[in-house]
Amino acid sequence: MKPASFDYVALDSLEAVLALKAQHGDEAKFLAGGQSLIPAMNFRLAQPALLVDVNGLAALNFIRRVDGELRIGALTRQRQLERDPLVKQHAPLVAEAMPFVAHPQIRNRGTLGGSLAHADPAAELPVMAAALGAKLKAVSARGERWIAADDFFRSLFTTDLAADEMLTEIAFPNLPPRAGTAFIEFARRRGDYALMGVAAVVTLSGDGVCRDARLVYLNAGETPTVARKAAGLMRGQKPSSSAIEAAAREADSEIEPMGNVHASPAYQRHLARVLTRRALTTAFERAQA
Amino acid sequence: MSELHTVNVTINGKKYERQVEPRLLLSDFLRHELGLSGTHVGCEHGVCGACTILYDGVPARSCLMFAVQANGHTLTTVEGLAKSQTELHPLQQAFHEAHGLQCGFCTPGFLVTLVPFLEENPRPTEEEIREAISGNLCRCTGYQHIVDAVKLAAEKGK
Ligand SMILES: Cc1cc2nc3c(=O)[nH]c(=O)nc-3n(C[C@H](O)[C@H](O)[C@H](O)COP(=O)(O)OP(=O)(O)OC[C@H]3O[C@@H](n4cnc5c(N)ncnc54)[C@H](O)[C@@H]3O)c2cc1C
Ligand code: FES
Numbered sequence: 001m002k003p004a005s006f007d008y009v010a011l012d013s014l015e016a017v018l019a020l021k022a023q024h025g026d027e028a029k030f031l032a033g034g035q036s037l038i039p040a041m042n043f044r045l046a047q048p049a050l051l052v053d054v055n056g057l058a059a060l061n062f063i064r065r066v067d068g069e070l071r072i073g074a075l076t077r078q079r080q081l082e083r084d085p086l087v088k089q090h091a092p093l094v095a096e097a098m099p100f101v102a103h104p105q106i107r108n109r110g111t112l113g114g115s116l117a118h119a120d121p122a123a124e125l126p127v128m129a130a131a132l133g134a135k136l137k138a139v140s141a142r143g144e145r146w147i148a149a150d151d152f153f154r155s156l157f158t159t160d161l162a163a164d165e166m167l168t169e170i171a172f173p174n175l176p177p178r179a180g181t182a183f184i185e186f187a188r189r190r191g192d193y194a195l196m197g198v199a200a201v202v203t204l205s206g207d208g209v210c211r212d213a214r215l216v217y218l219n220a221g222e223t224p225t226v227a228r229k230a231a232g233l234m235r236g237q238k239p240s241s242s243a244i245e246a247a248a249r250e251a252d253s254e255i256e257p258m259g260n261v262h263a264s265p266a267y268q269r270h271l272a273r274v275l276t277r278r279a280l281t282t283a284f285e286r287a288q289a
Numbered sequence: 290m291s292e293l294h295t296v297n298v299t300i301n302g303k304k305y306e307r308q309v310e311p312r313l314l315l316s317d318f319l320r321h322e323l324g325l326s327g328t329h330v331g332c333e334h335g336v337c338g339a340c341t342i343l344y345d346g347v348p349a350r351s352c353l354m355f356a357v358q359a360n361g362h363t364l365t366t367v368e369g370l371a372k373s374q375t376e377l378h379p380l381q382q383a384f385h386e387a388h389g390l391q392c393g394f395c396t397p398g399f400l401v402t403l404v405p406f407l408e409e410n411p412r413p414t415e416e417e418i419r420e421a422i423s424g425n426l427c428r429c430t431g432y433q434h435i436v437d438a439v440k441l442a443a444e445k446g447k
């Protein structure tokens with residue numbers, strides 16, 4: 001199908017972009033990679049009056065280390081995240097998840113900021129942000145603020161961003177020493193949105209006991225779903241298979257998969273248990289290595 | 290109707306200038322405005338890959354871009370792959386020899402995706418080939434002959 005009519009402006013200054021967005025609010029949409037927005041417009045699920053093409057904001061395409069954090073510009077393409085050596089080194093979880101985000105041609109266009117702002121609960125990058133405790137920088141003509149990932153995702157396709165705000169930068173904190181991460185998902189075909197997926201982040205103390213753990217699920221609710229109680233069960237434990245099994249069972253009470261044409265909620269729950277076990281096991285192995 | 294925008298674009302080495310409505314998809318611009326109908330349209334939501342083109346050398350879905358976004362950029366479509374009217378691109382030749390196509394609807398998208406892939410990775414493994422074409426659907430071949438064609442092209446390109 002074809003999109004409805006709209007006005008189009010391409011700008012290469014952030015100031016001008018923010019001024020225009022402040023003026024038009026929700027009537028205007030940023031066009032980043034367009035890989036979620038344009039399909040929605042082709043289906044006429046979205047009919048913005050104005051598209052502000054931000055692809056000219058070259059200053060928002062970067063991957064660098066600042067104060068021990070990995071800082072990534074919102075307009076960085078997903079394909080760059082997949083291949084960047086700094087990402088592999090300092091946020092291996094992100095590098096591990098990237099090949100599961102759509103297909104190469106789509107990752108060539110799709111951006112980090114676009115995926116986070118789109119806030120699809122089935123998407124991988126919001127789960128990465130939540131699992132790693134990322135902070136997201138929102139900028140408007142009024143000023144700027146940093147939002148913790150846990151506060152950013154509000155509900156289905158809804159974020160904490162105000163109508164005049166743009167996401168410009170994402171900060172991934174350094175992983176502590178003896179940390180291990182793993183991401184596993186299950187999809188019917190390579191590149192499809194997954195039926196279920198989980199990211200595990202664990203830290204060991206010197207004596208091999210789990211000091212900290214975090215489990216975050218995709219497609220398990222309206223936002224990236226953090227299983228706090230399940231992760232809490234791991235704390236202070238040796239990462240034995242029985243402890244991991246107990247955590248995987250506990251996570252079942254914290255997720256609320258909604259089911260879709262391809263999978264019933266019961267099947268998604270089954271997947272969650274199996275994937276949790278595998279992700280925790282792998283994350284602990286990596287922490288021990 | 291919204292205001293028209295001027296698009297200056299180089300496609301397969303040739304310069305074009307046109308006035309377009311912002312809502313015109315790049316795929317429709319290529320096919321309907323310029324008559325470059327080698328780029329096929331299967332789904333218009335990014336799933337099938339038939340509309341893949343090279344945007345500044347990088348494979349992208351032309352159904353998920355607007356024609357206005359091509360202003361100032363360089364595109365290659367399937368029509369731009371062969372050196373001449375009589376000589377196929379080596380990958381096209383390999384598709385021909387290895388039966389990499391049946392109805393041919395998906396073929397332009399596969400070719401345009403795989404040409405830069407092979408330039409970057411001239412000796413790919415089967416796994417890498419399958420990952421590279423994961424975003425292209427084919428309803429006829431069952432993919433095996435497409436994978437064979439890529440292997441044949443890589444073999445010949447040694
Ligand atoms: C066939 C197909 C399969 C896909 N499969 C997957 C998958 O498996 N996993 C996955 O995670 N994704 C998948 N995607 C989505 C893809 O990753 C998109 O690239 C991503 O969701 C959106 O990023 P974008 O840059 O393309 O954003 P756009 O489509 O340009 O924008 C999306 C929304 O975010 C807003 N926005 C964009 N940038 C900003 C910003 N900096 N600040 C504030 N708002 C902004 C836009 O206004 C729009 O509302 C798929 C897409 C397709 C077409
Ligand atoms: S027509 Fe563009 S991906 Fe199907």
Ligand code: FES
Pocket residue numbers: 389390391392393394395396426427428429430
């Ligand atoms: S050859 Fe017919 S769809 Fe691929």
